[in-house]
Amino acid sequence: MSRQTPDLLPAADLAGEPRRRLSRIWPGWGSAKRVPLLIIGSVLGALVVLAGLLAPWITPYPQDAGAVVHPAQTLLAPSAAHWFGTDMVGRDIFTRVIFGARVSLGIVVLVLVVSAVVGLTVGLAAGFFGGWLDSVLMRVTDVFLAFPALLLSVALAAVLSPSALHAAMAIAFTWWPWYARLARGQAASIRRQGYSDAARVLGASRTRQLVRHVLPNAATPVFVQMSLDAAGIILTAATLSYLGLGAQDPTPEWGLMVAQGQPLATTAWWVITFPGFAILLTAVAFNFVGDGLQTVFDPKRGLR
Amino acid sequence: MSRYVASRVAQAFGVVLGVIVLTFVIARLIPGDPAVAYAGPRASAEELAAVREQFGLDQPLWQQFVTYITGIVHGDLGISLHTKQPVTSDLIQVLPTTLVLVGIALVFAALIGIPLGLAAARSQGTLGDLAAKVISILMVSMPVFWLAILLQIVFFSRLGWLPVAGQYDTALDSTSPLYSVIGVPVVDALLTGNWPVFASAATHLVLPVIAIAAYPIGAVAMVTRGALLENLGDEHIRMVRALGFSELSVFGRFALRPALNPIVSLIALVFAYALTNSFIVESVFNWPGLGSYAVKAIQTLDIPAILGVTLVVALLYVLLNLIVDLVQAIIDPRVRA
Amino acid sequence: MIRVRDLQVSYGDSVVAHIPELDLAAGQVLGIAGESGSGKSQTALALMGLTRYAGGSVTGSVQLGGVELSTLTNKQWRAVRGRRMAMILQSPRASLNPTITLGALFGRTLKLHGVPRAERQARMEQALVEVVLDPQILSRYPHEVSGGQAQRFAIALVAALRVDVLIADEPTSALDVTVQSEVIDVLRGLRERHGTAIVFISHDLAVIGELADQVMVMRRGEVVEQGPTSQILHEPAQQYTRELLLAVPVIGRTR
Amino acid sequence: SGKAPDSKPAPTNATFTYINNLDVMTSWDPATSYSNEGIATNNLYEQLTRSDPKTNKVEPLLATKWVASPDGLTWTFTLRDKVKFTTGNPMDAAAVKAALDRTIELAGGGAYIWDPVKTITAKDPATLVFDLKYAAPLDLIASSAYAAFIYDTKAVTGDLAKWFEAGHAAGTGAYVVDSWKKGTENELTLKANKDYWGGWSGVHYQSVVFKVVPQETTAVQMLQSGQGSFMPAVSSTVFASLKGAKGVTTEEAPSFQNMLAMLNTASGPLADVNVRKAVAEAIDYDGIITTVQGGMVKGTGVVPPGLLGYTTEVQPTTNAADATKLLTAAGYGPGGKKLSLVLTYAAGDPVQETVVTVMKANLASVGVDLQGKALAWETQWDLGKSTDASKHQDIFLFYWYPDYADPYSWFINLFRSATPPYFNLSYWDDKAADTTIDGLQAVTATDRPKAEQQYVELQKAISDQAVTAVLGVINYQRALASTVQGYVDNPSYGNVVFVYQLTPTA
């Protein structure tokens, strides 16, 4: 790391040169280790994902995630039989919270995939080709950006009836412009980078330039942003459900569970506490990971 | 600069037009006959025809769009199906409440978030920095409806320190009646010098403001920290240190100013977020603002009201973005170039 | 003026600069030469007490006019930086705050060092004239001036502070040859008119040769050779110094 | 009403705050008003009489006494002297006649209660004579919570209905409108009617505020903090927790209000009676009662206990196996179509929400997908009574309570055919039932046992046809601030608090 002529050094010595920039390749776990939050976030996030995947096997009453009621067991306080207590129709809250991971993660994945694909496509096209295409695409993006997701969900709920899927669609509809903007900025700056010109000089076709050079380099910040956004999407989806525009009972969606338990906040605290905590935990996990990734990729900046 | 302003204003107009087109399209997508919704289900065919004519629903779509635009230009957003009042006057009534709530929350976000980010940046890499970061992340990760309920339970039910909901204690109306100026009790009380009501209104503000401000505080702190760190490593900071400036000036004057840009652009984002959150916070704390109005409109499928809210929110957003861009151009001359 | 003993700059476990001994009298110019990464800038930062802000640590002794600098507190340092000792950084444009005009920075700096308001304008203009800059430049932002102008402005700024010691980190390598010689000229003027001691850093021995009284050659953080300029340039003792000399492109050497 | 012995000086300026989870005023016209606004209008207007189902007696109000002819066809009411409307006009026989004539003529809302009336005659300023087509309990009818208000038809010269809808009242009640702001938290404020015939000696609330607080948690907390005086319905768990809580008193009262699931007999999959039956049998009625924990008791037929025609012969039954069989026969379930149903209910009502959750589970267990749509009451009702049948829901969940202490209200409103639909949200059209219903009032007045039998028959028919599912009878669980003294629940006037009768304490 120190005392070196820049030119004639053996390979091993150079490899450790501390030279990090945004959009460089993954700098390795060595740097990750210096970001405790990344580790914590990854572990938490992995737990949430695992919980979602293994839900049917690790929950005591898997059927409680669906349309069942147990009138005799309503609003039982947390106990050995019901770790998180039961809700107003006697369903096991622990079971529903664990299954809720599936719903939330499903929404997150859907929104991220859709908005990343759309956003990257639009953003890269705008940034790479520039000119009037850029202006048109970016103004359209601005319009969508100015449009509140909530209201769109209302429209979708009115047209197609409220559900988790439609909420996810509404979120994606207003989420992609962020990626479009980000990707456009990246593509435009990459286009100005020497290696873009270099590719042209070497005779690379536009497609090759986009796929081999622009996309991979523009994608990193988008991916980092996506991990930060996962938290925001979970919160937005929960908010929509809370307003009755998202998932509908008996879907074990965390925001919906909080909404249902709200009248009981003072009397049966466990009904809102655990799903609310699940939202918080998952959002924190994603934010930790996102922040950690950003720190690793761009140590100067840390958080956005 | 003036050319820059002009081009930004023109762009903003374009975006607003786009939003209007979009709302129009969505309004047409929502099923149901607005005439029936307005005239009521027992209306006769003639009455319906009259309503259709009155609202121009019998005209071709493009003409309806022209009418719609003309209406908007004249501040006419139609009649709410729920309140039966013009949406515009409804909005004028509810908007100040929300703006005051969100405005105060954002001011808090700046007053707490920026110093928090500054402190974290100063102590980069220490435990204090980590703590500040974790706190910020917790704040941005908190589901607002959950936070609002928790706040009520802790500060009202358990501790009894703060009122649970409402804008002020209406029992005061008999002893010190409140005169409406803009329709927001805190402001009205302040403007009319009604101190008992002002004190009550101020305490009623605390919990909703905390609930709304949580996300902005966290976000501003994170961005401030990041932007400062980005600048702190820069040569110009080394330069002012070499010139003998105190650490306070180095941070407060030289590092913060270029760092203000990302913070300012964040404000627009955070504003949009806070506005959405205010929808929920208002309903939990029973504040008669845009949020409550929107929630009611959603529940009653009051399409004109929903569209009005959409348009206002979008307009506010575009306006704020415009202001942000202009402020940025003032803060950082490179933006203008 | 400056007396350095066993100065060692390190980041974590790695030592990036080590100066066993260095003395610089008033009005003298010391040139520090060496390839990229040899520790020149780190040495300069250490002299200014700025290493810790970059996350490094310094051991050894640095004295300025008999006062030990290594034990100074933050506050005491501020009485040294900008008053007795100043520094021009390697990248001219990046070292100016992008959000304030050159004039604002200049004015604030003079105010900081107790120049009364009435005198400031005159002081600024005089300093600018010395580096051949139009005072109009004060109303410009850094991105509105060329690299050469930024570099000359930085020199004017520190010159106006009337410091005893000026450290100039590669003040010329970012510039065209034509502008380079002008900057050298300005520095020469400072030293002659105000008796300023100058530490002049460059990887180009030919440039150093124009100005310096003594030269220190560094490589990989260590001092390779140290001595009067003519001796180093004409009778270098070390192979590395010879390589460095040979690397300087000279017109008509080979074809 | 009892005056509470309290040593503390009573506040002279006390405000009674009624916390409601829904908007209060949907209609202002005392003739046609037929919805939640009863909680306010009953403090603005008065009827000729007031019924007390607990004592089974009818008490004087604007009428001081009344006599019926032996055949029950002529009723003579003597009006209270020196009563003025808040408009300043005198409340005399001519005014009362004008008001009731207008109500009958408009024929909206609860106006059907006057169906037996042939003519109304103002004999002299203090005497009003009703001639009936057939015998009917007119003293009881006159006490009705809806459509029996006495109001000033001369309040304005122009369009009276328009004037009312702008938020005006012209009654004789103890309170007058102070302000009304639709859609705001303090939707409606009433202030004392200084000229009230009852007078203001003693301690009374001087103003009434109707606060709209959709969130129950918030509402309860407001009550506890003294920002509210009364909550009409508290969910059972919260109710349990409020028992013995500081600053709050709880009241539990049986009611005439039941929760019904009206099944769409006219369109959609439920038009098939077997599918309706399957749905009715799939519902776990006992489970619902257990789940709402004291919020409801199990119902039998449509008529709740305590009213004429209550019967145990009709019982809702739960039989999932049978339901599955019926569905399979109708072509649904395994191998057949997937049955999905849309149920609408009122947003912000936690009890309904819980019930919907249970119903979803019940129906899911027989393979039916139930989609619950929470709507604002007005929207729910608007869609339900829409002339466009395609907008109709499959199941309409709501509460019903009688206008006066008599079961007739259910049958005439909910089960008699009507086009366009109004409250008959099952859209049931059964000519035989219609005929029976039309004769019910007369039979009641002349032959109670026969009336009772007819009510039971009707309920059997409704049950056989699975027109509605009786989910339970509400057990009112109310909460009051302990500063409120003298509250007595009157199930004839669902959720109404007669504020004038209450005594504020410090």
Place this chain on the structure above:
Amino acid sequence: MSDLLLVQGLRLSYGEREVVHGVDLRVPAGPYGLGIIGESGSGKTTIARALLKLHPAGSGSVTFDGADVLALKGSALSAYRRDVQLVFQDGDGALDPRMSVLSSVSEPLAIHDTVPKAQRRERVAALLDEVGLPIDIMTRYPHQLSGGQRQRVVIARALALEPRLLVLDEPTSALDVTVQERVLQLVEGLRERRQLAYVLISHNLAVVDRLCESSVVLYEGAVMESGPTRDLLDSPVHPYTRALRSAVPEIGVHRPALTRITAGASVPSTGCPYSERCPLVLDICRAQTPALRDVGGRQVACHRADDVANLLA
């Protein structure tokens, strides 16, 4: 000797602003070096980019091996880009940070499919060897290389297609003297081994002196003087060339203080672009733009060229 590259009257602009005002260049077949000298902002990079068709030409002609470059399209352009390669000023940015040295250097081979996949690795190894880099560097990423190494990777990549003309845009300005020396040696070696023709852009006369037969001196987008490098350096005629010449740092030589540049020093709208800074300026210089003309075996654009030439003689 026929010209490999012939540029005549090339004008280039950014939007409205013209930055290159009619430049002529001539490169015969290799081994041959043409130097372009000029201070920062004089339009050197813009010319280089225009030669590679990375920047649209305003007017003028560019002929390569008899073909009109400006009209090239499709496969002809692709073929041209195989024959002419550019080494960028900023070696750092010229390499995709996500591509290893191997993939970077083999990219042109993949694009033009000149070498079968299986042999590409071998070919890359040979190229790296040619530019003096160890083979094991192949698996590294740009950020793991030093500035000099990066610049040599860029050169290796440019050589992969065996170009006939190389355009080197300040290949060493980002490097310190020791590294610069190695890169210059490399170019010298290639020139002989590969019979390479190249255009070398630099602001350092000494560098050009070492590698170029002839040179062009640019000032503000216009040619001030051009001719055999030797002549330009030994007896510069144009006052700007003279200033440049005397500004070259040399060990043991004190450079004279140059013409003082004032802060407002701008390019005059009429007349000789150098007139603001010129010590020999006359009224005519401010009024009339001097044309290039033959003065003592080279081309000079100066009204006082004869005076200077006489002075020298």
